[in-house]
Amino acid sequence: MMKAKVVVVTGAGGGIGREIALALARHGASVVVNDVGTSATGEGRDRGPAESVVEDIVRAGGKAAANTDSVADAGTAARLIQCALDSFGRIDGVVNNAGILRDRFFHKMSPDEWDAVVKVHLYGTYHVSRAAAPHFKEQGGGAFVHMTSTSGLIGNYGQANYSAAKLGVVALSKSIALDMEKFGVRSNCIAPFAWSRMTSSIPVNTPEEAARVERFKQMTPDKIAPLAVYLLGDASSAVxxxxxxxxxxxxxxxxxxxxxxxxxxxxxxxxxSIATHAMPALSASFVPMERSGDVFSWDPV
Structure with a gap:
């Protein structure tokens, strides 16, 4: 499904990004494996994770290049897209998957904790997409897949920074789709449920939370990859x-x-009159104050 296409996958050194990169390569794509090699909270730097995934792809007969540029900066994001052009001569798709977590209840969240998460998730999605957009426009086609989260779509405790960024990604994706549809460019989002290094930070303080985590572990990152591959390929031209x-x-x-x-x-x-008429009439349709787990309350199969 991806023969002769070139795709950049950010945060591809492990977890969901790694599985998407491997699946793309199996379907014929040349893949730029981007990962700065930080901890789940964004500290440190290590080229090893990106290079390891590249080695796995090449060993299986695929084509890949490693990149460790940060998505949180416009200049380094542009270098990431240039890496695809230098390595494979074109760019056909982008998976904005890179992310970090710095969970904290809102009344305790520091400006640094807010900035760090928003810069990687929301700014990072913008910077990488913006760097790829002129190439998509010029060639008359391209596809974006952005990772959002039900923490943003629905809500969750202790994740104001992450939730705000992830809901912002949805609005950004819609704007890209509207602005670039005339150039044959598509932009879609995936909210993944998968056990990974990031979700392993979920607190386990009660038997109920422990049971939830065990259910979460059933949802492996490789389950996300098929939809990402489909959305990047020509078969999804109407999506x-x-x-x-x-x-x-x-x-x-x-x-x-x-x-x-x-x-x-x-x-x-x-x-x-709003108090006596409007709100009583509207209140029956109020959206409940739910968390992601309240809406997705059934066990995955």
């Missing part, structure tokens, strides 16, 4: 501006914000 969730063997199409209910008053509204 654009969508958000999917993947849980084990299940793929879900996620809703996007639309009006649920409205009220009208010909003479206009006052604060008092």
């Amino acid at each position: 654009n501006a969508q958000v999917f969730a993947v849980r084990n063997n299940e793929i879900a199409l996620m809703s996007q914000p639309r009006p649920l209910r409205s009220v009208h008053r010909s003479e206009g509204w006052t604060a008092e």
Whole structure:
């Protein structure tokens, strides 16, 4: 499905990114394996993870190049895309997967914890996508796959930085799809459920939390890769501006914000009439204050 295509995968040194890179190579793509080799919280630097994945791909007969540029900076993100051009002569797809976590309850979250996560997830998605966009426009085609999260789509405790960035990625993806559809460019999102180095930081303080983590471990990163490969290939030419969730063997199409209910008053509204009429009429349709686990409450199969 990916023969002769060149794809950049960020954060591909392990977990979901690694499995996507391996799957792309198996389907014929040349892959730029990008990973700065940091810890799950963004510290340190190690070329080893990216090079290890490249070795696995080459050993299996595929084509790959390692890259350790940071996605959080416009200049280094541009170097990442240039790596694809230098290594393989073109760029056909981007998987924005790189990420870090610095979980903290909102009232305790520091500016550094906010900035670090938003820069990698949201700014990183922008920088890499922006660097690839002119090449997609010039050649009349290309595909973006961005990793979002149900922490942003629905909500979660202690992840204001991550949730805000991941919901921002969805809006960015939609904007890219709208702006670049006329050039044959597609942009879609995946909200993955998978046990990885990042999700291994989930706290386990109760038997219920421990059981949830055990269920989570069933959802391996390789389950995400097939959808990413499909969305990057020509077979998905009619799929654009969508958000999917993947849980084990299940793929879900996620809703996007639309009006649920409205009220009208010909003479206009006052604060008092809103209190006595508008809110009582609308409240039956209020979106509940749920977390991701409340909405995805059934066990994956």
